[in-house]
Amino acid sequence: MGAGKSFWGKQLADHYQLPFYDLDEVIVQDEAMTISDIFANKGEDYFRQKESNLLRELSKQDKFLISCGGGTPCLQENIDLMNGRGVTIWLHPSIDVMAERLVRKKYKRPLIADMPDEDVADFIERKLSERAPFYGQAQLIINQDDISLDTFTEKLADA
Numbered sequence: 001m002g003a004g005k006s007f008w009g010k011q012l013a014d015h016y017q018l019p020f021y022d023l024d025e026v027i028v029q030d031e032a033m034t035i036s037d038i039f040a041n042k043g044e045d046y047f048r049q050k051e052s053n054l055l056r057e058l059s060k061q062d063k064f065l066i067s068c069g070g071g072t073p074c075l076q077e078n079i080d081l082m083n084g085r086g087v088t089i090w091l092h093p094s095i096d097v098m099a100e101r102l103v104r105k106k107y108k109r110p111l112i113a114d115m116p117d118e119d120v121a122d123f124i125e126r127k128l129s130e131r132a133p134f135y136g137q138a139q140l141i142i143n144q145d146d147i148s149l150d151t152f153t154e155k156l157a158d159a
């Protein structure tokens with residue numbers, strides 16, 4: 001959450017002229033509901049199932065770029081699918097940078113929407129340590145705060 005997947009995914013897809021899918025946005029359009037409303041009305045399990053189904057569906061295409069959701073890779077079959085279909089990148093800025101971004105857009109993220117601002121950094125740290133075994137299976141890791149499109153294109157050229 002707040003790592004910059006949606007922010008950079010769109011720019012990278014434009015750069016490489018690839019069809020772009022922000023998985024969260026695809027879910028929102030398909031359900032005609034915000035993510036917060038899906039969590040509240042249909043539950044997280046429903047969201048996770050939908051997320052996995054749509055990932056599988058979108059991955060049938062030839063060339064594409066997906067910005068997944070923060071929880072998408074945390075199901076082994078999802079990270080296996082992503083690694084099998086292409087290049088995966090773990091965007092891993094510092095916790096402080098992510099917390100600062102998320103506090104501004106908390107309402108969009110049901111996992112933190114009702115959390116006091118001062119608790120967000122601890123929550124991210126906890127989530128990251130739970131999720132690192134999955135995120136760490138990505139083929140490339142970008143763990144700097146100041147990055148540009150060149151940061152990606154240089155890494156991808158070597159991939």
Ligand SMILES: Nc1ncnc2c1ncn2[C@@H]1O[C@H](COP(=O)(O)OP(=O)(O)OP(=O)(O)O)[C@@H](O)[C@H]1O
Nearest residue numbers: 001002003004005006007008024069070101105109
């Ligand atoms: N390098 C950056 N410079 C400035 N703003 C940024 C940068 N990266 C991300 N942001 C902003 O930070 C916020 C969070 O980024 P973004 O939505 O891309 O995260 P995400 O990884 O897609 O999170 P989620 O897992 O919740 O979908 C957005 O408002 C985005 O515009």
Ligand SMILES: O=C(O)C1=C[C@@H](O)[C@@H](O)[C@H](O)C1
Nearest residue numbers: 001024035069070071109110
């Ligand atoms: O980190 C997460 O579990 C989430 C991140 C967002 O991308 C959304 O998929 C949703 O808010 C859940």
Ligand SMILES: [Mg+2]
Nearest residue numbers: 005006024067
């Ligand atoms: Mg996103």
